[in-house]
Amino acid sequence: MQCTIIGAGIIGLSIGWELARSGHTVTLVDPEPAGGATHAAAGMLAAVTEFHRQEADLLALSVPSAAGWPQWARDLEAATGLGTGYASPGTLVVAADAADREALADLAAAQRAAGLRIGELGTAAARAAEPLLAPRLAGAFSAPGDAQADPRRTARALLGAVEAEPRARVLRQRATAVVPCRGGWSVQVGTGGPENRVWADEVVLATGVGRPGYGSAELGIGGLPERWRRPVRPIHGDVMRLRPTSASWPPAGPTVRALVDGQGVYILPRSDGEVVVGATEREDLQDGVSVEGAHRLLRDALRVMPALGRFELLEATARARPGTPDNLPLLGRIAPGLIAATGFHRHGVLLSVAAAAAVSALVGPATTGRPRHPPPAALDPHGLDPFDPWRFS
Ligand SMILES: Cc1cc2nc3c(=O)[nH]c(=O)nc-3n(C[C@H](O)[C@H](O)[C@H](O)COP(=O)(O)OP(=O)(O)OC[C@H]3O[C@@H](n4cnc5c(N)ncnc54)[C@H](O)[C@@H]3O)c2cc1C
Incomplete structure (x- = not known):
């Protein structure tokens, strides 16, 4: 054909x-x-x-x-001979406060009811898996099957x-x-x-x-x-790319998804050192990066992983997702x-x-x-x- x-x-x-x-x-x-x-x-x-x-x-x-x-x-x-960046380090899902923890526990129950594998993890265990996590988090879950590619x-x-x-x-x-x-x-x-x-x-x-x-x-x-x-319809997303400097340790490996005051943010470390922080969902038809979106992402990412403050900001990008x-x-x-x-x-x-x-x-x-x-x-x-x-x- x-x-x-x-x-x-x-x-x-x-x-x-x-x-x-x-x-x-x-x-x-x-x-x-x-x-x-x-x-x-x-x-x-x-x-x-x-x-x-x-x-x-x-x-x-x-x-x-x-x-x-x-x-x-x-x-x-x-x-x-070219790589895809495929890796399966799993995902840690963390809550910034008690209300975020409750919302994540509800969602994890729905995910389990759908036959998906996600379990609750103490915050100490989460920090053992990712030492850069903030010391004061309200809860943590682990989805070991989630993977990533570049x-x-x-x-x-x-x-x-x-x-x-x-x-x-x-x-x-x-x-x-x-x-x-x-x-x-x-x-x-x-x-x-x-x-x-x-x-x-x-x-x-x-x-x-x-x-x-x-x-x-x-x-x-x-x-x-x-x-x-x-x-x-276009659903714009802002996303930032960071990398550690000589003054900072890279994250350990798992993707970290967090709920901070009811809003989601993720921190995805790649094996080459790049760390992706994302992503907003906007329906304002603005093609360029939103200042408010970038500010919110970095603020929330720093709340769950303060060490990112010493990283270098490489790139801020926005594109439109095709939504239905x-x-x-x-x-x-x-x-x-x-x-x-x-x-x-x-x-x-x-x-x-x-x-x-x-x-x-x-x-x-x-x-x-x-x-x-x-x-x-x-x-x-x-x-x-x-x-x-x-x-x-
Ligand atoms: C910030 C952000 C983060 C995301 N993170 C994830 C993630 O972690 N995991 C995940 O699974 N998905 C993620 N997504 C969603 C994912 O990027 C999209 O679902 C995916 O890229 C859709 O792929 P596509 O090929 O349909 O569209 P696109 O990647 O947009 O490609 C469409 C292509 O069509 C071409 N085109 C359009 N019109 C024409 C025409 N008339 N003639 C010829 N070519 C044309 C365009 O030039 C373009 O190259 C994210 C999206 C965003 C914006």
């Missing part, structure tokens, strides 16, 4: 690599691969601590995706893997329209002249937030079915030959492996005689119903 994927963020790249290594012919179209939300993401692969009661349907994707990540990271490294490194590896496939290419251009043509679709890129049309049996829309709005016109890609609504009204992705067929894989909101890095497996199953096997590999995530096809891209139309 000829497959064209519009959008080369973590979702489009993962789908592109999975289809290419399965023997399909793949064209990825994106003026700035991995320049969207993927560039900002911390990379928590947190099926447990990202679980919220209202998002229980997400477990059908998050649990198999988290389980598939280690093999995915190994395969990617074997194919490219989205920028993963995207670089995926791009390298796609470009190394003989039947795959990346066009650094914007897609402007899809037009039914010869039993498939012609995707117009750039100015859309005849030399700028790519024919495909299957087109995958992996545009992230793209341009916000409901229909084809707002997205800036003409020709999508008129009745299909795409309620993807029910916080679930749009993943499935829009029309024959047209697939949606967008709206991954806070979880696109975690869910990228499941997205690749789901789209690969929709497209079906290639006929190139390449040896088949097992799907990267073991999805239950019935579990995908809640993600029907037509549910808002």
Whole structure:
């Protein structure tokens, strides 16, 4: 099959690599691969601590995706020699005061009821696991199964893997329209002249937030079915990157998530010394970093890990997450030959492996005689119903 994927963020790249290594012919179209939300993401692969009661349907994707990540990271490294930063140091969840502890205990009970593994830990045990934690915390929990990857490194590896496939290419251009043509679709890129049309049996829309709005016109890609609504809205996140100096110790390893006066903050140490502090959730349409957001993140992070005050601030970044009204992705067929894989909101890095497996199953096997590999995530096809891209139309 000829497959064209519009959008080369973590979702489009993962789908592109999975289809290419399965023997399909793949064209990825994106003026700035991995320049969207993927560039900002911390990379928590947190099926447990990202679980919220209202998002229980997400477990059908998050649990198999988290389980598939280690093999995915190994395969990617074997194919490219490039690392993904995958590590599984677990997550500590800490409470700043008694009210925060109560809220976290409630959430942990809901997570356990959903079959996820999280246990209460004394604050002394939490400080033994992460000595940089503040001495006065009100409670601590441990989710040993949560993992992490570095989205920028993963995207670089995926791009390298796609470009190394003989039947795959990346066009650094914007897609402007899809037009039914010869039993498939012609995707117009750039100015859309005849030399700028790519024919495909299957087109995958992996545009992230793209341009916000409901229909084809707002997205800036003409020709999508008129009745299909795409309620993807930008939910901006600010995130900071720090590193220890000669006057400070690096954190020990686990990701620390904290509730401070009812607001969440996370501190994610990477093996290369970088520490990611995130993230706000804003719906104010401000593309740049919010001063208030950055202030709040650093203030709350310092409350649970005062030693961060001696670190160097390397970077403050903001990007828009692709949010949907029910916080679930749009993943499935829009029309024959047209697939949606967008709206991954806070979880696109975690869910990228499941997205690749789901789209690969929709497209079906290639006929190139390449040896088949097992799907990267073991999805239950019935579990995908809640993600029907037509549910808002
Ligand atoms: C601050 C922050 C922290 C986050 N932390 C985490 C985390 O810890 N764990 C996690 O799992 N997720 C996290 N996320 C969420 C995650 O980043 C997103 O869910 C994920 O990046 C979505 O991937 P995507 O490929 O759909 O979108 P994007 O990464 O935004 O990529 C979309 C791509 O589509 C391209 N595009 C758009 N329109 C067109 C067009 N017309 N033609 C061609 N190309 C087009 C864009 O250029 C872009 O490259 C975080 C997000 C933010 C902002």
